[in-house]
Amino acid sequence: MIRNPRRDREITRKVIRWFEADARELPWRRKRSGYRALVAELMLQQTQVARVLEYYDRFLRRFPTIRDLARADEQDVLAQWQGLGYYRRARHLHAAARAVVSDHRGRLPRSAAELEKLPGIGRYTAGAIASIVHDERVPIVDGNVTRVLARLEGRRSSAHDGKGQAATWQTASRLVGHAASSSRFNEGLMELGALICTPRQPNCKSCPLARHCRARQHHAQHLIPPPKPGPRQQPVHHHAVIVQRKARTLLEQRPATGLWSNMWQVPTLESPTPLSGEELREHLSVPLTHLEPVDSFRHQTTHRRITFHVYLGRTRLRRGTWCTQEEAASLPLSNPQRRILEIALRA
Numbered sequence: 546m547i548r549n550p551r552r553d554r555e556i557t558r559k560v561i562r563w564f565e566a567d568a569r570e571l572p573w574r575r576k577r578s579g580y581r582a583l584v585a586e587l588m589l590q591q592t593q594v595a596r597v598l599e600y601y602d603r604f605l606r607r608f609p610t611i612r613d614l615a616r617a618d619e620q621d622v623l624a625q626w627q628g629l630g631y632y633r634r635a636r637h638l639h640a641a642a643r644a645v646v647s648d649h650r651g652r653l654p655r656s657a658a659e660l661e662k663l664p665g666i667g668r669y670t671a672g673a674i675a676s677i678v679h680d681e682r683v684p685i686v687d688g689n690v691t692r693v694l695a696r697l698e699g700r701r702s703s704a705h706d707g708k709g710q711a712a713t714w715q716t717a718s719r720l721v722g723h724a725a726s727s728s729r730f731n732e733g734l735m736e737l738g739a740l741i742c743t744p745r746q747p748n749c750k751s752c753p754l755a756r757h758c759r760a761r762q763h764h765a766q767h768l769i770p771p772p773k774p775g776p777r778q779q780p781v782h783h784h785a786v787i788v789q790r791k792a793r794t795l796l797e798q799r800p801a802t803g804l805w806s807n808m809w810q811v812p813t814l815e816s817p818t819p820l821s822g823e824e825l826r827e828h829l830s831v832p833l834t835h836l837e838p839v840d841s842f843r844h845q846t847t848h849r850r851i852t853f854h855v856y857l858g859r860t861r862l863r864r865g866t867w868c869t870q871e872e873a874a875s876l877p878l879s880n881p882q883r884r885i886l887e888i889a890l891r892a
């Protein structure tokens with residue numbers, strides 16, 4: 546670890562100056578509030594800024610205050626999140642809003658320590674809200690900060706295991722201790738990682754930290770940090786059957802736990818290997834009088850490599866949830882299930 550208070554102060558000054566001059570105009574930077582930051586931070590986890598921009602304003606129009614969000618039905622929250630993926634984040638956001646209303650009289654706590662006690666709020670999100678909105682002197686570390694600091698300090702060991710992460714938090718904490726503004730320094734460091742110190746082709750010529758960067762001095766930018774080993778993805782097969790009657794499609798709700806919990810789908814059977822038509826008819830929740838394959842496609846989640854086998858089916862069953870396309874569109878559906886409803890339109 547490099548300890549040099551003068552160097553640290555200069556680094557924080559340069560990051561802040563660069564951020565003030567070159568930061569992007571983003572909606573959550575226009576008007577600061579804990580609630581707006583909470584929504585933005587949860588949306589931004591594992592999702593590109595461009596994608597979040599499509600959702601952020603619309604979500605806030607639907608739930609303008611934390612009380613509105615706390616009062617909302619979970620299905621409504623999931624429907625607003627539909628298409629952003631990682632739906633656990635929407636549930637965490639909803640749970641946090643409810644906890645703020647029941648335990649904090651509707652006022653989001655200001656300190657990182659209090660924020661971290663809310664359901665689903667980890668060290669990063671708590672630090673981001675406390676430092677960016679309330680200027681608390683706490684560090685934040687995300688993927689961008691991890692990369693910038695590993696390169697700045699020329700750390701070649703893994704940045705992603707427990708030891709690497711602890712070292713990054715320590716460096717971030719030491720630096721923010723020297724910053725004139727925790728808010729602008731923390732946000733500036735993340736912005737630098739997003740725009741300049743990018744994973745594959747860092748733009749060192751335009752980097753305000755070029756003079757201090759150990760990786761650049763050793764021409765080792767592309768080696769630092771070493772790549773993160775990807776999670777092992779399990780192959781799974783989802784057999785999805787489109788059953789229609791009088792311009793309505795039969796839908797069912799997924800179980801309350803696990804992937805896409807409580808969201809809606811056409812009758813779907815999951816298995817570790819592909820099923821024959823006979824097996825599918827035997828085990829599907831709906832008795833079928835006809836079944837024919839119409840399409841198939843792949844979908845990846847963090848831990849699963851899913852093959853969707855799409856069928857058209859017919860049933861004599863009249864019970865169940867039969868929806869028009871408009872009704873289905875207002876329900877929370879995963880992206881692949883939305884794609885299946887598009888296939889249903891063409892079928």
Ligand code: SF4
Nearest residue numbers: 742747749752755758
């Ligand atoms: S000099 Fe290059 S590698 Fe170093 S922090 Fe700046 S952009 Fe990243």
